[in-house]
Amino acid sequence: MIGIHERAIVVGMAMMLFGVVGCATETPKAAPPITQDHVREHSEQAFDKLKQEEKNRAAGSAVDSQ
Numbered sequence: 001m002i003g004i005h006e007r008a009i010v011v012g013m014a015m016m017l018f019g020v021v022g023c024a025t026e027t028p029k030a031a032p033p034i035t036q037d038h039v040r041e042h043s044e045q046a047f048d049k050l051k052q053e054e055k056n057r058a059a060g061s062a063v064d065s066q
C-alpha cells in the first residue's frame with residue numbers, strides 16, 4: 001500500500017507540474033497600439049534634441065576658433 005508520505009509527494013509534484021504548465025500556457029499581453037500622435041511627438045522631441053545639439057556644437061566651435 002501507498003503510505004501518506006508517498007501520497008503527499010505525488011500530490012505535491014502534481015501541483016508543481018500543473019503550476020508550471022499553467023504559467024507556461026499563459027498568453028502574453030499585447031503591446032498597446034502606437035498612434036500617429038505618439039510617433040509625431042517622439043519625432044518632434046528627437047528633432048528638437050538634434051537642433052539643440054547643433055546649436056551647442058556651433059557655439060563650441062565659435063569659442064574654439066577665437
